[in-house]
Amino acid sequence: xxxxxxxxxxxxxAAVLFMAVAIPSVYFWNLTRDRLIxxxxxxxxxxxxxxxxxxLIKSEGKPTKWENTINETLALGLxxxxxxxxxxxxxxxxxxxxxxxxxxxxxxxYSFKIRLTNPGNEPIMEYGKNFTGQSSVVIERYVTYEGxxxxxxxxxxx
Amino acid sequence: MNSLFxxxxxxxxxxxxxxxxxxxxxxxxxSFYLSRSEDSLPKVQMMKTGSDIIAVLDNExxxxxxxxTDIKGEIxxxxxxxxxxxxxxxxxxxxxxxxxxxxxxxxxxTFIGGGKRFFVITSPSPGYGIIKFWIWLK
Numbered sequence: 001x002x003x004x005x006x007x008x009x010x011x012x013x014a015a016v017l018f019m020a021v022a023i024p025s026v027y028f029w030n031l032t033r034d035r036l037i038x039x040x041x042x043x044x045x046x047x048x049x050x051x052x053x054x055x056l057i058k059s060e061g062k063p064t065k066w067e068n069t070i071n072e073t074l075a076l077g078l079x080x081x082x083x084x085x086x087x088x089x090x091x092x093x094x095x096x097x098x099x100x101x102x103x104x105x106x107x108x109x110y111s112f113k114i115r116l117t118n119p120g121n122e123p124i125m126e127y128g129k130n131f132t133g134q135s136s137v138v139i140e141r142y143v144t145y146e147g148x149x150x151x152x153x154x155x156x157x158x
Numbered sequence: 159m160n161s162l163f164x165x166x167x168x169x170x171x172x173x174x175x176x177x178x179x180x181x182x183x184x185x186x187x188x189s190f191y192l193s194r195s196e197d198s199l200p201k202v203q204m205m206k207t208g209s210d211i212i213a214v215l216d217n218e219x220x221x222x223x224x225x226x227t228d229i230k231g232e233i234x235x236x237x238x239x240x241x242x243x244x245x246x247x248x249x250x251x252x253x254x255x256x257x258x259x260x261x262x263x264x265x266x267x268t269f270i271g272g273g274k275r276f277f278v279i280t281s282p283s284p285g286y287g288i289i290k291f292w293i294w295l296k
Binding site: 018025032119141144147 | 167171174178181182185188189198199202203206207210211213214217218235236
């Protein structure tokens with residue numbers, strides 16, 4: 001066999017080996033990268049959903065009587081005391097436009113839905129947009145409303 | 159070491175082999191890390207549930223009476239079926255701590271969430287108390 005033939009054979013073998021390693025490596029690299037990004041996105045949603053649910057059920061908002069002057073509201077909160085929902089604040093939230101609430105809650109690229117039900121799953125109030133996206137985080141919290149225990153469900157989705 | 163075409167080809171091949179090995183090691187380690195990373199949502203959800211339950215007990219007035227049967231009944235009503243919970247109530251109005259458990263203690267290396275809440279007693283005489291909770295998966 002001449003040198004040139006050996007050289008070409010060597011090149012072909014090297015090229016085949018390279019393709020055999022490079023193609024699965026690129027595929028696996030992209031797969032790992034996508035999984036990382038998806039995981040980070042979901043973690044961010046989880047953190048934000050918990051922060052927003054905490055804000056709504058533990059805080060009175062700012063100013064504390066924001067339900068009287070919605071235009072001067074700096075921060076939303078539905079609590080009259082820790083985890084006791086105020087009927088007046090709930091009514092004020094219901095009367096506020098979804099876009100205004102989105103800005104006050106600073107949800108960014110996400111959408112949300114708030115749902116209050118009694119322990120028998122009968123709805124008390126619903127506010128926000130129904131899920132029509134690709135991923136969501138649903139948080140259920142126990143609170144009291146007018147002296148009775150209810151479930152505060154907060155869904156953050158995109 | 160002398161090959162037909164000199165040593166350059168061998169060195170280049172070695173270089174390529176080392177580079178591919180590094181890529182494969184990085185991919186294996188990152189894949190291993192991804193498969194091991196835990197979702198934190200269940201643990202946070204569990205702790206928030208425990209915190210919410212003792213807040214609801216306080217808001218509904220169960221802590222005012224400190225009736226163990228009533229408190230245990232309310233906890234069983236609120237606690238999701240997957241969890242067990244232990245509650246300890248202490249305060250100026252109690253001669254000794256009140257301990258309430260919904261099930262058996264956890265076995266093995268189980269994550270246990272916990273927290274506490276301070277509350278005020280208005281009757282029969284003013285005072286204050288501390289309720290602590292521990293919550294874990296069955």
